[in-house]
Amino acid sequence: MAVDKNMNILIVDDYTTMLRIIKNLLKQLEFNNVDEATDGSMALEKIKNKTYGLVISDWNMEPMTGLELLKQVRGSNDNFKNVPFIMVTAESKTENVVAAKQAGVNNYIVKPFNAETLKMKIASVLGDF
Amino acid sequence: MSSPSYQKDKVVRIINSVIEKVSLSKEQEHVAVYHQLKELQAIIEQARSEIGLARPADIKDKHIPTATDELDAIIEATATATGSIMDACEAIEEKAATMPGDCADQVSAEVTKIYEACSFQDITGQRITKVVSTLKTIEEKVDSLIRILGDDHHGGATSHGGGDDGDQREGDAALLNGPQLAGQGVSQEEIDRLLSEFD
Numbered sequence: 001m002a003v004d005k006n007m008n009i010l011i012v013d014d015y016t017t018m019l020r021i022i023k024n025l026l027k028q029l030e031f032n033n034v035d036e037a038t039d040g041s042m043a044l045e046k047i048k049n050k051t052y053g054l055v056i057s058d059w060n061m062e063p064m065t066g067l068e069l070l071k072q073v074r075g076s077n078d079n080f081k082n083v084p085f086i087m088v089t090a091e092s093k094t095e096n097v098v099a100a101k102q103a104g105v106n107n108y109i110v111k112p113f114n115a116e117t118l119k120m121k122i123a124s125v126l127g128d129f
Numbered sequence: 130m131s132s133p134s135y136q137k138d139k140v141v142r143i144i145n146s147v148i149e150k151v152s153l154s155k156e157q158e159h160v161a162v163y164h165q166l167k168e169l170q171a172i173i174e175q176a177r178s179e180i181g182l183a184r185p186a187d188i189k190d191k192h193i194p195t196a197t198d199e200l201d202a203i204i205e206a207t208a209t210a211t212g213s214i215m216d217a218c219e220a221i222e223e224k225a226a227t228m229p230g231d232c233a234d235q236v237s238a239e240v241t242k243i244y245e246a247c248s249f250q251d252i253t254g255q256r257i258t259k260v261v262s263t264l265k266t267i268e269e270k271v272d273s274l275i276r277i278l279g280d281d282h283h284g285g286a287t288s289h290g291g292g293d294d295g296d297q298r299e300g301d302a303a304l305l306n307g308p309q310l311a312g313q314g315v316s317q318e319e320i321d322r323l324l325s326e327f328d
Contacts, residue, residue: 015251017211021244024219028241060255060305067301090255091307092314097323099304108324110317111308112248115241117317 003129007053040064059089074104
């Protein structure tokens, strides 16, 4: 099934620079409906109030981390429970990847990353586009 | 006269001697005990004085705050500079949209490289935040040292060895240690391989 380029995507990072980078890279990939949040709790509120086709989240944020956000999303009984979730983080230890996977992450990108990696990971989660 | 270890061996010897004499409970030994306690006091005072010369209050009130401010300034400056670079990139992309196809693609590809490079600000920001956190821990330790020594010295003695520098975090919080230095983390390829093992 073709990827809907009009889907809503939520990007979550406490660094505005990173939000801007990801947003611009998504724009180049023709994903233009992109919302932003600067921590997990803000993201969770947005997820509860809007349907997203993909969440791309940093891990290390306060007060709610990306892992906690992922756990809350996957642990909910709402229809956003299974939203595709990619972790984009500088946390590159094996135990981090395992913890994220066990929490239900769909893919994991280690920072710094390039546009090609972002595209490949999105494709691996949503399908080729 | 003094040694960096605050004459530890001598202190131990005096204490053992005092204990021995007290246990004898002989009147004439009390004078000797008194002298040895005075000697002990002098050693402790000397150690306090030496630590005072290191000006721990300056470390807490001046050096660490200065270093922290400098690091905060680096984060702010790099964020501002990166913002400016990205403003320029976005403007270039807008212009590129009006260029002939092939040319626009080439410009866009180069702009993408700049976006990718701009992620340095996020990584360096996180590293600097870790350094600031370490400095704050040092500041707390120095502060507790000053409190133990008393305000009069703005420094002082004690080899109070009960440091608790070990990581006390548990659960998910204990996982937050990035960005990893070279050789500490795993590569994207390794992450991909790891993830595939779950499938």
